[in-house]
Amino acid sequence: MKKSTSSLVDNSKMAFFNDGNQLFTTAIDNNLQFLDQGIFQMTYQKKETLVTIYLAETILKICDKKQDRYINIENSYLRGVINQKSKQFGFRICKNGQHVEFFGIHLEFLNKIKIYMIQSDFQSKYQILSKIGNGYLSSVYKVQHTISGQECAVKIYEKSNLTKSSSYEKEFFMNEINILRQVNHKGLLKLQEIFEGEKNIYIVTELLEGGPIKKYIFNQNLSDQEMIKIMQSLFNSLNYLHKLNIYHTDIRFDNILLRDSMDLQSTCLINFGKAVQFPQKRRSIINLTPQEESAQKFYMKKDIYSLSIIILSIFTKKFYQENQLVDELLMKNFKNISYIEYMELSPTLQRFFEMIFTDKYKKEIDSLTCENILEFEVFKVPLKPRNSKIQISQNLKSLVRRTSKYEPRLSQREKLEQTLNIIKLPPIHGDSPTSTGKTHSTSPQSDRFISNQLASFLKAGHFTQRKNALKQNIII
Template sequence: MENKGSVLMHRYEIGKLLGQGTFGKVHHARNLETGMSVAIKMIDKEKVLKVGMFEQIKREISVMRMVRHPNIVQLYEVMASKAKIYFVMEYVKGGELFDKVAKGKLKEDLARKYFQQLIGAVDFCHSRGVYHRDLKPENILLDDNGNLKVSDFGLSALAESKRQDGLLHTTCGTPAYVAPEVINRKGYDGSKADIWSCGVILYVLLAGYLPFHDSNLMEMYRKIGKADFKFPNWFSPEVRRLVSKMLDPNPNTRISIAKIMESSWFRKGLKPVRIEIKGKEPASHDVEAVVGDSSTAAEAMQELARPSNLNAFDIISFSAGFDLSGLFEENERKKEERFTSRKTAKTIISKLEDIAKRLKLKVTKKDGGLLKLAGSEEGRKGVLSIDAEIFEVTPTFHLVEVKKTGGDTLEYQKMMKQDIRPALEDIVWTWHGDQLRSQQQQENQPELQQPSQEHPLLDVSPQIP
């Protein structure tokens, strides 16, 4: 699937290799339906699980659902096979900001433009409770129009990651860009730490080199802790004031993003961008529903017009060996079960209808495309009603959701366990949740404890964008 010219999930033609990291590769690809260029990040599930980065992948998906902004690389959808996870992302072909600054200092107007876009993106992230924690030129891309795009949220944190003291405590990032309070390991404010990193980036844009640099890492940390750096003589007084306030070693007195935006240097030539936010979480590309109330596959496919309540971010959580259910729903939920199947929609529909007939459940139709099953007798809490719905991930891979909509929960669970699940065995690839329970049982064994799920304070450049 990773060779140039091959087709992934019947949807994307794989192109040239763009980058490679510890856990996977990034390829250019083309959407076969729309012709749009995308970047596909291919992650090896076995490697991720082996080193205990399960939570980090979940967090990255969750974060990228929340941050839709013109200056942030967009995640279009997530797909999965048995061995790989695929992040389908916006293709940004202008290269890294690092490539530009590596050639030397930028003109002040261009540096200001990039800095304005960076601060706008970071401010948006903070407004959604997201802290990047690894801001640096290598993680900032440029598009064809010279606009900045923040990427790589693999080390990001959410507001709920804070401890009772209201601070983050995981030491991570790239040494030259990391804030002194992160190095000190006493807890830190994620937004203040990001502002420090933005200050280092601004210095680099205008100077062409780092403010803190030393071949001895501990000496570099000492310089960071005391904000021991010098300005080049071409820095204007306005820039010096702004950078000094951003590189304040005391996070309590460090300038806020609101104050940065009010500074005279920042506001020069500023063009405001209106960001429209609909709802708490921006919608991803929805997976369409394949409705299971028809006797032929052709009729079932005609029902694709109705968008489902599930999207590509949900679908990944049902991939065997990589259950992300904890991110999207409560594990204790017992009124619905889901499974994946490699059978056609027609085969799945036929199987469900056979089971209904055997269990004397009446099959009814509903506009919009649900297969509804209803008992023939009154139970303890009324007539048992079950909805079955089929979702297409690819033409040869489907997700099926079976959900109790009426009647007694215990009666439903008994029927699922004793009758429905065994009857579906020959078409099921994996039941959602079974892999997670197996993994949790293994994790409870002392000898199988996973290592820390965060990177240590190491320079991990270059990273997959």
């Protein structure tokens, strides 16, 4: 339930995410491209003003007839409010003990800004369904949105643990939030919203129901083309990150999940706490120092090596000491995987692994990017999509049952009976030399004689001779 303006208490000054900055700021990038978000009624310091709001990244530009103001909404606090006079729905932005309210809200605009802001009403928005797992400082749960019914995942941190933890762990925590807010790619975990309660912090993300990819990779017989498509989806995700000057630096099996267990191409990279980001060039204003450029190349190469080791595991069905192997590769020590040259692979696959894991292409690997890798011939092989569970069950019904190789063999008598059903024997003792097909001998002695003779001819391969003789009513 949305609270009225008077009933809300502003705790932003004592909140975990408070950075000490004032609500309104003048420190903005003049190159930002602002987009119109609509007209609102602003209430600030008990004064009401009609304003137009523009948005660029995390900066709100608020324009009225007199002046333009700016708010950096990153890690500011978002509250839903209702105007007591007009009963109009709106929202409040709080920062460091200051706040401003806007009414006449556009829901699309609110969805754009909420991932950058901190909310407080987790318990009223979500219901916890079950526990998924544990992290070092957090627990992960499956939750359901109380209104839409959408299932999500939430990572819950105790604020006391975060405040007691080292500066590195706090940095990892804030870094992951910062990266998740920037990325929007099907191969990367998607952030939904963030909440802060009295004791806990809640990071709500999409639910990756497929689980860890490694439990499927090592339990299925995949074709080369299917494994290549997994490679392609992972390198596409990494390429997107690198284009944002973001380097994951912690790529391993535990950090690759699937959205759908039946679609191995639905890979998703998670855990960005250790990611490194360099400033992006905007109109060639920002230039990296030589040290930064060197570090950037190092992290790029580390990500490519780390992901390539995952790919190697997929093809060889072997686990590797990822960190140790990456360090050795960065030092150009290829001894531990020298058998790459002897793997039985297609030429295009062989060339990919040799380029990454041997010293044949030393010069190329130093400047190799994910974008270059995605242009390799190995990724140009067409592949039909995998069947879903429903398609598989339907196809199974139409399949002819395969005869087991362990079914018992027919006895000699059963073989004879099948043969007699196919070939109609003429009578042995006819009424006349010319009478054929009128009567059949029913004598046990005759049956045994025919059986023994026919069996010997079947075994000796003289069936044709026997058949011709029978046509002439002759017993051999």
